[in-house]
Amino acid sequence: MPARLAILASGRGSNLQAILDAIHAGTLDAQVVGVFSDRPDAHALQRVPEALRWTRRPKTFADRAAFDAALADAIAAVAPDWVVCAGYMRILGAEIVQRFADRILNIHPSLLPRHKGLHTHQRALDAGDAEHGASVHFVNAELDGGAVIAQATVPVLPGDDADTLAARVLAVEHPLFLHVLQLAAAGRLRACDGLPLIDGQRLFTPLSLQFPAS
Ligand code: GRF
Numbered sequence: 521m522p523a524r525l526a527i528l529a530s531g532r533g534s535n536l537q538a539i540l541d542a543i544h545a546g547t548l549d550a551q552v553v554g555v556f557s558d559r560p561d562a563h564a565l566q567r568v569p570e571a572l573r574w575t576r577r578p579k580t581f582a583d584r585a586a587f588d589a590a591l592a593d594a595i596a597a598v599a600p601d602w603v604v605c606a607g608y609m610r611i612l613g614a615e616i617v618q619r620f621a622d623r624i625l626n627i628h629p630s631l632l633p634r635h636k637g638l639h640t641h642q643r644a645l646d647a648g649d650a651e652h653g654a655s656v657h658f659v660n661a662e663l664d665g666g667a668v669i670a671q672a673t674v675p676v677l678p679g680d681d682a683d684t685l686a687a688r689v690l691a692v693e694h695p696l697f698l699h700v701l702q703l704a705a706a707g708r709l710r711a712c713d714g715l716p717l718i719d720g721q722r723l724f725t726p727l728s729l730q731f732p733a734s
Contacts, residue, residue, distance in 0.1 A: 529556075531609065533562065536568075540568070549702075555573055559575070578610065592619050632664060641685040667723075670729055696731065
């Protein structure tokens with residue numbers, strides 16, 4: 521049975537599109553069973569049929585917990601094997617993290633633990649980093665703080681600005697995420713107490729994957 525993926529996305533959805541393309545091409549044995557967004561105008565939603573879309577405005581809920589509860593119920597209703605944050609820009613509260621414990625993945629545009637949070641590309645430039653990249657990690661209650669499964673590195677080049685660097689990182693984000701999702705879909709990736717296991721073996725350092733940088 522293909523792995524059931526619930527995708528959370530707030531924006532453009534290029535990572536979602538890479539997932540859809542890989543499924544279509546037969547390189548990812550998975551099925552997108554729902555796309556969930558906190559932004560009704562997120563372009564990501566347009567990438568799937570209407571029946572797969574769930575969107576609510578957080579402002580219309582009493583508080584964060586109420587929004588998270590509605591989101592969690594909607595996710596649970598599609599019975600996902602994995603919850604995949606692909607450009608989801610809201611923090612997931614502790615309760616939703618616990619409800620789908622060890623089954624939530626996120627892609628973050630930096631070499632974690634460097635540059636958690638927002639504006640990672642500008643922060644890498646400001647810090648004078650020679651290398652930057654992306655990380656896929658398990659989600660826990662700490663922002664961008666869960667165990668890292670895999671990373672891809674790109675060089676920071678002279679003359680880069682946040683946009684050129686973001687584009688170079690995005691080009692490796694897609695194959696990086698797909699690599700991890702292939703492991704997950706094949707049943708080769710698990711988490712035990714928040715720590716990644718691949719083929720039953722504890723991963724002590726993140727996988728370091730090489731992709732041609734643009
Ligand atoms: C990506 O850079 C992702 O790492 C970050 O937000 C961006 C989303 O891009 N969290 P997209 O919506 O998948 O195109």
